[in-house]
Amino acid sequence: MQMPSIETTMTRIPLAMPPKGKAPPLLAPFTKAPTATLALKHVILVFNPVGGKKRAARLAETVVLPMLKDAGCTVTQQPTEHAGHALQIGKTCSLDGVDALLVMGGDGTLSDVLSGLLSRSDGATCALGCVPTGTGNTYMREVLGMKTAGGPEAAVRAAMAAILGGKTRDVDCQQLEMTGMDGQPLTRYSINTAMAGFGPTANQAAEKRRWMGAARYDITIKTELLKLPCRKELPATITVDGTKHELPDLFLFCSFINKHTGTQHRLAPYAQLDDGLLDVCYTNRPLKSIPTAIKIDGLIKGGGKHVTQPLISMTHATSVQLETPTPAAIMVDGDVVGTTPLNVTMRPGAFRLLTPEAPAPS
Numbered sequence: 508m509q510m511p512s513i514e515t516t517m518t519r520i521p522l523a524m525p526p527k528g529k530a531p532p533l534l535a536p537f538t539k540a541p542t543a544t545l546a547l548k549h550v551i552l553v554f555n556p557v558g559g560k561k562r563a564a565r566l567a568e569t570v571v572l573p574m575l576k577d578a579g580c581t582v583t584q585q586p587t588e589h590a591g592h593a594l595q596i597g598k599t600c601s602l603d604g605v606d607a608l609l610v611m612g613g614d615g616t617l618s619d620v621l622s623g624l625l626s627r628s629d630g631a632t633c634a635l636g637c638v639p640t641g642t643g644n645t646y647m648r649e650v651l652g653m654k655t656a657g658g659p660e661a662a663v664r665a666a667m668a669a670i671l672g673g674k675t676r677d678v679d680c681q682q683l684e685m686t687g688m689d690g691q692p693l694t695r696y697s698i699n700t701a702m703a704g705f706g707p708t709a710n711q712a713a714e715k716r717r718w719m720g721a722a723r724y725d726i727t728i729k730t731e732l733l734k735l736p737c738r739k740e741l742p743a744t745i746t747v748d749g750t751k752h753e754l755p756d757l758f759l760f761c762s763f764i765n766k767h768t769g770t771q772h773r774l775a776p777y778a779q780l781d782d783g784l785l786d787v788c789y790t791n792r793p794l795k796s797i798p799t800a801i802k803i804d805g806l807i808k809g810g811g812k813h814v815t816q817p818l819i820s821m822t823h824a825t826s827v828q829l830e831t832p833t834p835a836a837i838m839v840d841g842d843v844v845g846t847t848p849l850n851v852t853m854r855p856g857a858f859r860l861l862t863p864e865a866p867a868p869s
Contacts, residue, residue, distance in 0.1 A: 785823065
C-alpha cells in the first residue's frame, strides 16, 4: 500500500502505515547481513569503575574479563576518571594493534567514545563493541534484540557472545552541530537520538531522581506532563532536506538512528541502524492538553501507535536543522550537551560495530 504524502503523517518511509490504533510491526535492527568476521586478539575495555553502584566494575571482573581471557584475547583496561573522559579516550588512546574498543556503559558512554573516535586527528579507527551496563541501554537493546537483553548479567553475556563472535556491520550515526553549554560551537556524534522540547526538560528533571533507577524516566514524564498548561511556548523552524516548516510551538522534536528512547518509548518504529536515513519526529501544532499528552505518551509506549496521529509529523531524511528564537536545550543520547541552533547530518556506515549475526526484531 502506498503511503500518503502529507505533512501530518509518515512520509517517504517505504512501509505501509498500520491501521489506526495498531502498532507498526516489529522490524529488524539491520537491513544488511554482517560484512566481515573479526578475530579479536587485543581490545581496550572502557568502563566507569564507580558507575551504577560499581556494577560495571563487578561485571567486568566476573563476566567480561573471564570471557575475553577464555577466548585468548588480551585486554587493556581503561577506566574512566571523570565526566568527558570516555570521549578523550576515544580521541587519543593508541589504537596500534587494537582490534576493538569495548565500551561498558549505556548510550551516553558509547556516544562519548564514538564522538572521540570520529574526531581523531590521526584518522585511526577500529571496531566498537558495547557491553550494556547503563540505566536504559536503549541502543544495545536493539543491537542485541529485545528478547535477549533480559537482566544485567544476561545482557552482558549476550553482548559478549556477539562481540566474541566477531561479526561486524558498518552502521550509521548522526553528526550534530550545535552550541555547547560553554557557548562555543560543538560537534557530537549520536547513535541514538537528538531531542529538543519536552525530552530534555524531562531528562533534566529525571537526573535529580537517579536514586529511582530506570523507573525515574517514566515517573518524571508523568510529573512533567502535569505542568503542561504552564509550559512556555517554543516557536521553531524545522528544515528537513531543504524544506522549511514554521511551527508556533514545538512540544517535541527528535532525530533518531534507532527506534527507542528510554526503556519503553518506541518513538521511531521504522528506524534501522544501517539504512542511511534519519527518522525525524516532531509535534506540528501546540500541545497544551494534559489528557492528550498522556494519550500520546501511551501510544508511543504501546509499540509506536502514535504514527497515525495528526499531531505527530514523521519522516525519513538525510539532514535536518532546528532553529528557535532563543536557545533551546538539546539532549544527545541521554545527556543535555548543548543548545539550538542544531544541524543534523546523516553519516551512513560511519563506524564498524560488533553485532549478533541475526538479532531479533524490535
